[in-house]
Amino acid sequence: MNEHNIHLTSSEIGSLWTIYMNETMSECMLRFMLQHIQDEDIEPIVRYAYDISSNHVKQLTAIFESEHFAIPKGFGDEDVNMEAPWLFTDSFCLTYVNQMSKVGMVTYSSFVSMSYKRSIRDFVSNALNDVLSLFNESMDVSLAKGLNARHPYIEVPHHSSFIHHNNYFSGLNPFSDKRPLNAIEISHLYLNVMTNSLGENLCLAFAQTSPMQEVQDFMLKAKKMSQKHIKIFSETLQDNDIQTPQVPDVSISNSTTPTFSDKLMMFHLTLIISTGTGNYVMAGAVSQRIDLVLNYERLSFEVGQLAKRAANLMVKYHWLEQSPGTPNREQLAKGKDKS
Template sequence: MSEKNIPLTSAEIACLWNLYMNDSASVCFLKFMLQYIQDPEIKPVIQFAFDMSSNHKQQLTDLFQREQFAIPNGFDDQDVNMEAPWLYSDMFCLIYVGHLSKVGLLTYGGFVAMSMRKDIREFFTKGLEETTHLYNIVVDIAERKGLNPRHPYIDVPKETDYVNSKKYMSGINPFSEKRPINAIEIAHLYMNVLTNAIGEKITVSFAQTSSNKEVQEFMIRAKNISQKHIKIFVDTLLEDEIQTPRSPDVSISQSTTRTFSDKLMMFQMSLLTAAGIGNYATAAAASQRSDVSLNYERLSLETAKLAKSGADIMIKNNWLEQPPGAPNREKLIRSHQQ
């Protein structure tokens, strides 16, 4: 059987559908950002990200047509108001694209691992290579501009050691002494400080440019949750006198003009919350101190509840596009009953 005649698996269908939705959303955001960026170093990076998402969207459209795969509605020019005044500073745009590229590295890696057909694997592998290139460019420019805070420093280990007590895993009991957090735990705590800081800025910009009260209230709730989580992670680091490097103060404007559709903003929030839950799950699994991992589990539940309320808003307003799924056999059977 030739490659083109091999049917797509459910995993490949899911990955392709998700990528189309994500890229169509990214095109809208990046297109708007591009028209206001002045920095000669940052603008080419945003242009590269825009071109990459646009090309992927077109390539996916061509693939869907060959496979007789219904093209998702996704997002288009109707979801962005190109006449709106500037909303994000050049520095924020760079950091935002850097965050998207980090998410993309994980996403494309997962897509490659779940795909079997050679042409699909090659498509996702190329996307992974492009996203890696984008990430490296963003990091280099952010470094030069002082926008790339480094993770906290600790002493380099001079000798190896083994855990010699079950107490190493403890941390919940308030009457027992906690061990200092290790490098793995520090890395995840600080990474989640940074991602929540980006989420906080995004939710503020969405809240002030939406005219939908329900969406505004959701964004404010999301902002408050991000601030709460940042404080918990920072306090955990400070307990062991580990200073958290300050993230750069990247601004958003005071514009209240509708910039993005509520549908697009809520979709973007669904991506951020999903990424956050994934980050917390990874961090919980990697953290060996019980109180740290328990915090992640507790905060994951809070984030999941936020995501559920966001999905409810999207369903209520007919904004939530349904992913491809298995046929409802019971419905098919009932449709043929006399």
Template structure:
């Protein structure tokens, strides 16, 4: 009879730890959204997303207790101010949930593929199914309201074509005309415009409500970087006379009262940067023009440098939790001497 161990490997340990932090943060953000949202239909979706994040957090907590693993510190009521005035428009909150659902789907899928323990695989599958439902109902309402950011439309080809020349991949040689973007490349450029638009508005809100001057300055830099990346992607589309996707009338109020702790805002920003770098890596591998690949590599480097400066702020303020680590065998050996 096969012995299916229930001892966690590094995959179970790392994915459970990461997902607990992410859901703990989401509970705080969505709880605040529930206090400020005005539109009833949007409120229902926020409430659904909040219930999902809360349930996920509780189920993850039970797994940690059952496995006798220490629970991450994560976030609590100390990281949220429910009395803070409205900071985001209802439409932004709805689009935010869509973007976070996309990040959640990518994270849960990757986590599911990494683990082997049956109960944890079942749990992650449930998380993924719940997130897909949130994505579906959010997309439906955004479409109904006419504020869903659609990808550009392209001409339908009359037949299938083969790549006839290696010039198809050229993008750097000034003596060779660049081919027009293909639909795969347009899709990734559009998606990265969308995610940066959400990130830029988040940084705008965080920059005007953060308590620490270091955090405020960091959020301004993050906002400026997101703006420059949006411009880079839009320019690439416009060169081929392709209309770039534009955000709806999302807005941030003029409030300076922070609904979230600086710790939570910095963690949230680091999560968005990590997701953005992941999106760039996917776009890099899917883009067949060399200039696009190099562009994604450059923008990824800029994002990584920003992430490093953010991590330094978090470490200096004792806001960054250390992921579970492997044993330091050298240190253990020295302790025996």
């Protein structure tokens, strides 16, 4: 079937725009990492990640041109200082690629379901396969190097059982015992500790290399929020005699040289924030202890407030590129009347 005359839908336009923004940002981050990596096992993984992002950007550019779709500004050479000194440890780079590949899998899988044109579905499906392959390869290396904490082991069930009392869902009464966490609840608590750990380190790296006081303050506030959330999730696990994640050594250097543009750093943090919000919503939806659900709702609100502050800061300095949308019909009508 000839698709040439089939117009892009709003979901396809939004998906392609979002992918381009994310992938051009990733290109900048990964290109800088490649400049300093020494580990012979980690360097190929980061290079593979860079090649994936670079290839996606090229494919997107071709799609935009064929669809007469204005190419977004995104991020480029002006957003990364390749002369800046070493900032991230090799282990951080590997952990970063592994965690961001998870973000990519969630993002691309949702975009597949929102695409209609076969050419767009093929592109997004292939991109999903790319990040899935990257996740598997980065996970293999991470496990081999002891840089990826496994989720806790629990006893395998030997028979099925059913819930017989509503107390199973309780957890707010301080004078009554809370039931033990189930496997689904443990997995999400553990996941959110690990993702917040990555965010904490990114915030620290961005805070110490940004030349702007407002960006520094924002990053440090975000870092403290990540630490607070890690503490809450870890204590919940400890209260249930579950081992907390042993976060690997993924430290950053003491460099204070501006490395990435403030525009890129703020955009990256908004991506981390939106991913974290999605994680919390999912965790709250599948948790069956009411205290966990309320915790996720409360923490999601805190993250939402942080996202609002980030958006305000980006608008103030003209860093927030506007996503494609429909024209304001009322303004068009008023403009026509004046003419």
